[in-house]
Amino acid sequence: MPVEWQPVRQSRTHELVLQSIEQRVFAGELRAGDRLPPERELAPVLGVSRSALREALRVLETIGVLVAQPGRGPDAGARIVRNPxxxxxxxxxxxxxxxxxxxxxxxxxxxxxxxxxxxxxxxxxxxxxxxxxxxxxxxxxxxxxxxxxxxxxxxxxxxxxxxxxxxxxxxxxxxxxxxxxxxxxxxxxxxxxxxxxxxxxxxxxxxxxxxxxxxxxxxxxxxxxxxxxxxxxxxxxxxxxxxx
Incomplete structure (x- = not known):
């Protein structure tokens, strides 16, 4: 019986980053108040560029589940929030x-x-x-x-x-x-x-x-x-x- 091939879904890189973060939220690994690792650490772990990571983080910020604080220090970086x-x-x-x-x-x-x-x-x-x-x-x-x-x-x-x-x-x-x-x-x-x-x-x-x-x-x-x-x-x- 011949194999029936199906087209694969193409995703832009930042969409794959979004899926990865969403999966961790759904699994309870990320909760409101948790901080994401710094971009310089998270991007290579995910195997994506920092620009693709930033694009994904901007989407999350727009939909009210993440807030990004620029700069350095304990309050800097991206934090998961509940702000719908x-x-x-x-x-x-x-x-x-x-x-x-x-x-x-x-x-x-x-x-x-x-x-x-x-x-x-x-x-x-x-x-x-x-x-x-x-x-x-x-x-x-x-x-x-x-x-x-x-x-x-x-x-x-x-x-x-x-x-x-x-x-x-x-x-x-x-x-x-x-x-x-x-x-x-x-x-x-x-x-x-x-x-x-x-x-x-x-x-x-x-x-x-x-x-x-x-x-x-x-x-x-x-x-x-x-x-x-x-x-x-x-x-x-x-x-x-x-x-x-």
Whole structure:
């Protein structure tokens, strides 16, 4: 019987380095906080050039699992970390900008994630968590808060509630989805005809959301956060549809 040959997969060198590091993470040989050997030691062990190694390390840094500190000393070199929020947010923001996901897709994802996180926060959030959320709400309600700062505080409030829900993955996904539309939400806020009135209305909903979470009324908080998201984010979806 003749041998049936299959094409072999060609990989660039830095991809092979990535596979090697990934395998050690999956096997539990590398954990968050561990340092990789210096480039001058690791490159020859792996049998690759230092430029290929650096390319692989840059990829890992971009996806939020490694941080590289240049220079010499005990803090220099590459260290394995757990920092998925910024990396996933950056990735999702780029894909959203490229049209991989529609505004409607992002809206529905936000609704599902935040309903879940507010309902869970009503059961699991600590007093300290909710006090931090309240500080954000208080600042959003001050008369001197400008649009850019309000948008930042708004994002932090929703992400903080997600973190206090006790589910780290929900928190990361909520942060990434909210970050993906941050520029659009900022633009919508900047275009408000009466900014003080718009800010007051939005923050009245934040205040009520926090009250419901403190009272343990998760179902009502979930309903209100859906209404809250659809009132602004849904307007962006409607505007986008009108332009098509």
């Amino acid at each position: 929020d910024d990396a996933l947010g950056r990735l999702l923001r780029l894909h959203f900008a490229l049209g991989s996901y529609s505004l409607h897709d992002v809206l529905e994802a936000r609704v599902v994630l935040e309903r879940s996180s507010f309902e869970a926060a009503a059961r699991h959030a600590s007093k300290e968590d909710l006090d931090k959320a309240e500080a954000l709400v208080v600042r959003m309600g001050e008369p001197d808060v400008e649009v850019v700062e309000f948008n930042d505080l708004d994002t932090r409030f929703h992400v903080h509630i997600a973190r206090s829900s006790g589910n780290e993955l929900t928190s990361t996904l909520t942060s990434a989805v909210r970050e993906s539309v941050r520029p659009l939400i900022l633009r919508a806020l900047e275009e408000a005809e009466d900014w003080p009135a718009a800010a007051a209305a939005l923050n009245a909903e934040h205040t009520e959301l926090l009250r419901l979470v403190r009272a343990g009324k998760g179902a009502k908080a979930a309903d209100l956060v859906e209404q809250h998201i659809r009132s602004l984010h849904g307007t962006l979806v409607d505007e986008s549809a009108e332009r098509l």
